[in-house]
Amino acid sequence: MDDPSFWHRLQFGFTIVYHYLFPQLTMGLALFIVLWKWRALRTGDERYDRAARFWAKIFGVNFALGVATGVPMEFQFGTNWARFSRYSAGVIGQTLAMEGMFAFFLESAFVAALVFGEAKLSRRQHFVSALAVWLGSWLSGYFIVTTNAFMQHPAGHALLEGVLVLDQPARFLLNGWAIVEYAHTMAASVVTGAFVVSAVGAFYLLRGKHAQQASLYLKWGTRVGLVACVLVAFPTGDRQAKLVAEYQPVTLAAMEGRFESGDHAELTFIGQPNVPERRIDNAIRAPMVLSILAYGTPSRSVLGLKEFPPDTWPSNIELLYYSFHVMAGLGTLFILLMALSVWLGYRGRLEQQRPVLWLLLLAFPFPYIATTAGWMTAELGRQPWLVYGLFRTVNGYSASVSTGNTIFTLLGFSGLYFVLGLVFLFLVGREISHGPEEGAAHG
């Protein structure tokens, strides 16, 4: 805590985790709205228009919160991380500028038409608005994930006069790490959207309200959700793990709390990392699984932390270990829950199974926890580097900003975001209790 970078990291971590609660639902819901508007366009079925109309209202509030909490993220590169920005702007400045110019303009130009424009627009025009908003939000995701991927696995850069410059634009923009990370992140955002849609469907069925719409939400939520849950794990999560094993072996060791090297490496399901004693306490393990996950073969040796100099170890191994295990454990449970729901739905019994509906209702916070834990795994796993192997986090913060100022703004963000959270829950709660209604058709 005497290290100023601690407070800068805490502020950035807090504001980015809070911010990302909104875009993940934006990106996930945008896909559902596009799918429903497309079905409405193809079949002329008013049920899909009603579904899209109801979710567009929630989308609108969620989008506004995402924009409001996103602007501070851009500014903090300059205010809090000036030395990092000076070092890396020549490369990551590209994607940050492209995100604004290609993605945000597109989203902002069509979001009002999507949320407020249905009465004025034709079905086709309204569908195009939904498509543009979906494309904008997913493009924005690509540019920001590419920025992060460069920090995880730098590519396409050169070092000139002590700072990074762009050398091979294509290698930077089509970084293999970025493509895997993007697929994994987008699939996870669809999981969040699917759980939220399913939870509202389950809620209405449990209350005996809006039965027709509720069935639609449940059917689409669980089916799209199952596909997305599987995609998060395989191939995207699996490929991501293999990239970490290949390029950040010390991170893989820390994620697993693995101190000793050895072949036929076992996977730790559960247990407490004991860093001072260099071991996992009370571990329950599965033999050979880690070797298979990391390298695709049961015999291959997986290095332990002892093989690496301690000053390259991730700085908070306990938190990293738990984040990874929370993410992976929840991801597995999501597949089971969605598979069960889809199977029951297929048999026509889901809507009568009140315990499963309760499970689906109460499950909606957990994708948010899983995505947060996933990002914490990525970001804690990258430590002690800000740009992996090139630039350390302790050298990145703005040296001229006093710790008092950083704590002050951190407190300010906490208070402001608390109030925003209350407003958000109040408004979305109102929309959900109000429910989908018959409304104006297309003009």
Add this chain to the structure above:
Amino acid sequence: MAELWFGLLGLMLVTYVVLDGFDFGAGVLHLFVAKSDAERRTVLSAIGPFWDGNEVWLIAAGGVLFVAFPDVLTTAFPAFYLALHLVLWCFVLRGIAIEVRSHVADAMWRALWDALFAVSSSLLALLFGVAFGNVVRGVPLTDAGNFTMPFFTNFRASGQVGLLDYYTLSVGALSVLLLAAHSAAFLAWRTAGVVRDRCLSLERKLWPAVGVAFALVSLETLFVRPDLLAHLAQRQTAWLGIAIAFGGAALLIRSRRGQLDGQAFLGSCALIVGVLAAAGAGLYPVFLHSTLDPRFDLDAFHQARNSIGMRFALGWWPFAFALAVSYLVNVFRANRERAREDNY
């Protein structure tokens, strides 16, 4: 290359001021030109389809500053740490206020968000004016290439200056007046009925006030930055800017006689574009002028090393810019009719 990017960045920032200016100004005017709930909804309907996209011009310009002139961004942002956080929090509150205000049909709820919209917009208009004042006046850049600055020192505009002094506050006040007048022209064009009437009558007071404030700020600038006048006289862009500004003012006056609302707003846009273009031409190539010693100035040529990166950016930028402009035209076309209360 640096000259070109200075120009492109300037183009984006001027577009930002003209566009977000009319919705900031709508916040400044909100409580005065719209009294009833229906009138306030009319004002919000008028800016509703635009304000979010307008704000993106700042984010996009910030991105271009980041990639083209990172030393400027990373020198100025930490030095303005608290002021920029104040700006951020105003942005957050303002965006939320616009979005949530009409969700609940309750007089107190709406009064609260109307007030927050008005206060945060006015503060932003003031702070952006103050920021521009700081750029013109200069900041206490040292030979180490950095600076720190308190909110205020002795309110004089030389030496160890603060964020606020008589000069930057004058520019802030001019900014509030100018954006209010600009927005009155926008709302007079985009609304009908009593809101339009109030905007037209406010314009008759606001534009003369802008003229007086502008004359005062120009006079102050002669004392604060005497070197700028020489720059202005030498540069063709500056003369072009002054011509556009005069053309805009003439169009504004002429179209108000004939009740041509769209042309009046166009005149207001041209006025702002012209003044900012002239100011930018006068400041070029310096981004951050040092109040301590002109040798410590941070200019556009300070970094021109990232040649592949800047060529790559020049490849995608025109394409992205054309797309952004086409969206803007599309939004204006889709919202051709004057705003009514029931649209938002």
